[in-house]
Amino acid sequence: MASYAKPLARPHSEEEIEDPREHLMHDPLPRGKMNEMVMESMHETSWKFWVATGFLTVVVLVCIGYYWYYMIMNGLGVAGVNRPVFWGIFLVNVVFWIGISHAGTFISAILRVLKVESRRPFTRAAELMTTFGLVQAGLSVFMHMGRVWLTYWMFPIPNERMLWPDFHSPLMWDLMAITTYLLCSTMYLFLPLIPDLAMARDRTESGWLKPIYKILALGFRGTEGEWKNLTTAMNIFAFAIIPVMFSVHTIVSWDFAMASRPGWSSTVFGPYFVIGALHSGMAAVAIVLFLLRSTMKHYKYFIRPEHFDTIGMLMFMVSMAWAYFYFNDYIVPWYGGDVWDKLFQEWAEKGPMWYLWYIMLFCNIVVPWSILWNKKWRRTPWLLASAGLLINVGMWLERYIIIPAGLTINRMPFTWRIYTPGVEVWLTIGTFAFFLLLYMLASRVIPLIPVWEVQEGQEAHIIRKIGKAEISTLSDLE
Amino acid sequence: MTANLELPVFTNNSEEELGGKWGMVIDQDICTGCQACVAACAMENNVPFVGEEDVAYGRGMHWIRVERLWEGLEGDYRDVKMTDYQPTMCQQCHNAPCEPVCPVYASVHSMSEDLNLQVYNRCVGTRYCANNCPYQVRTFNWRDYTDYREGNASHTINTANNDPSWSVLQNQLNPDVTVRRRGVMEKCTFCIQRIHKAEDKAKSEGREIEDGEFTTACAQACPANAITFGRLDDPETMVNKAAETSRGRHLLEEMGTLPRVTYLAGGA
């Protein structure tokens, strides 16, 4: 019996036929024009930018400058920590900012290794998030210390007292891991930046930026040897920074998992925190891309709905992974067994801060699962950014539930006490303002789009006709 | 609460090491909850006055606290009764969970005295040790509570009275014990200053320390003699004899911390 095709119920709609030229990779402009666009968006600054920067500077000076000084001089008593909640919002911020920083490495390293081409325009914007997020994490670590002026005792440097730090402690692993991650992340930010700094150097005639570009571009020209060295180093970094990224947040989670508090010594904390980091980080990338696209001139050419689509799909997958890990962490104590672990879970769910638990679940699961399945919604920048904002709120609350809310209970019920934040609120606002301020200042100095990588991608993409359709084709030019 | 479990301990330590050196027995059946031990410890060890507001918020710095809990709250009110008073101080665990987590070796185990040492001048105030203590006996100097120097009214005094003549409170401090500043952890030390004083005296006289020659401040102050302190490795000491009764148990034994304080309960 001959087979026949059923006629379509309705004809192809216009939306289904994708024009490959919508993609950045198939919409090439001459490199000179792209360079000009990027340089222009960097140097043309409106008064609104300066107002925002000024406001953020004031916030940073007051919140971090004044309140941190006040806290150092008067002791941690001005913060909200007590017994048994010895760690409060400062640690929440540490974990939160390290989480945000993971997305940068995910995009610039993992997506590069997996050869996901749509990562090309926003790797640097994401990598900047990593560096600046780690700065805030480091600040929060210093803020929570009782005698912060003696922090250098934690560094393994030979000294005349002949004292060394204790590597049995997860905090020392933290120090090693975060230092490694910060240094390597900054180096990994700088490497692909060199050719773009060379471009900026070539296109800047005068001013105070010209010597900066000249020095930072290191005399890069683009000879075969230089490119070979650069790409080899970049490949080494891309592969090597991935395990470092996983290990950093695992080690941060071990700060809690190694403790003998109920609910904290959970073996799932390692991967759970890594996925949580990716969850909040990818959401933050969506916010940053939306802000860049809306505020920077010409960026609508570089950052297109297809990129939001990629980020949205990643956010969706990570949110499912997060739900999987959280369900693991939930069902095991719920099932019974250890009365203290069960108490931790019930305290979060039915204790005095139960509403935070519900908000967290709503923001981390309901929001992504209800918005990100739809392709059209994923391609809408403001919608993705709003979902990202809610996800970040949910992830911050998740860490709040683990740390201050979780420390309230322990195995000696006589000592239980609720935590009420003090100056931590100001210092938290300060770190957010500082992050934004650093980002805004960086956008004036370094080109946020890696133009050479965009051109490299555009050279490799062609459209060829197969049958009646125009198909996007990627050549392997590396 | 928990039975005397006798859990196996898989360590490289010898039997004597597991047994311990300095230890304490607290008889909950005769403790009256008078809190004389708390007052004596505070006076002996320069534990700061924190003030009403901070104590209410959970920042009380007492190295020993007398816990009392209520049982039977879910039933009829007539069934509600109080548990035994439980004076809780640092248990000087042999496998102290507070020790490995300090990043700067401020909380270490003394191999010669088998006590957990808190090194005040090394502490940078990360407070991981306090989080990790299952007995929650560590306290932190949230502010400069004991700065009685002229013109530097401490936080407690400041809230009450700005009068610099309060600096005479300086005279109450025990010169044998360090005064801690803000940002430093502290906890019960089994009155290690008294231990060292007695050891020095005995050594200078060329003899061993006799049982009962000295004792900790809390044991000294207890009017009911509920607290006994001494050497656990000597079978003849009072504390060893007291620890061997069937009423003896450790707090949170299932944590495997090997504490040096035995609680006697369940008797009369």
Add this chain to the structure above:
Amino acid sequence: MSETITLLAIFEDMEPVSEGIDKLYELGLSDDEMNVISGIPVKNTILGRPSAITYVSRIGMFGALMGMALGIFLIYGIPYLYPLLVGGQAIFPVPQGIIITFEMTMLGLMGFSFIGMFVDSGFPSYTPKEYTPEISDGRIAVLFSCPGDDQKKFVDTLTKAGAISVVPTEARHL
């Protein structure tokens, strides 16, 4: 024998460059006498050029070993120098050893790769060099030296191969 001069030929795209380089080989130039400068990395096989040698990975491997040595010192050397008993844990801990050694190895690998890239490329170098800003605008340039008498021959050959311009250059500050 006329003196050698340095010429810079600028091409628009990868195809004409490979043709031009072919012609340069035909005209008798060797590998060392020409250099390709581009705004994006171009695969050497596309250009018909030998693969550039890089020492970055070797320096990186060396760095990994240095990092591992540092990690092992931190986790085992320190307790060997100053043994302190904490929490009944082993003085020479194995799990912490794995963590710290891993982190320091990675730091060494990446740090030395980074420095290796600087060293191998001669960065930073602010001496005058042959260059034109058109390269960062996406063009590909071939820098080569030839005897001064044959300049016209080279210029004509390359222009026929598709070069936009072939001009003598001299080193200038970037």
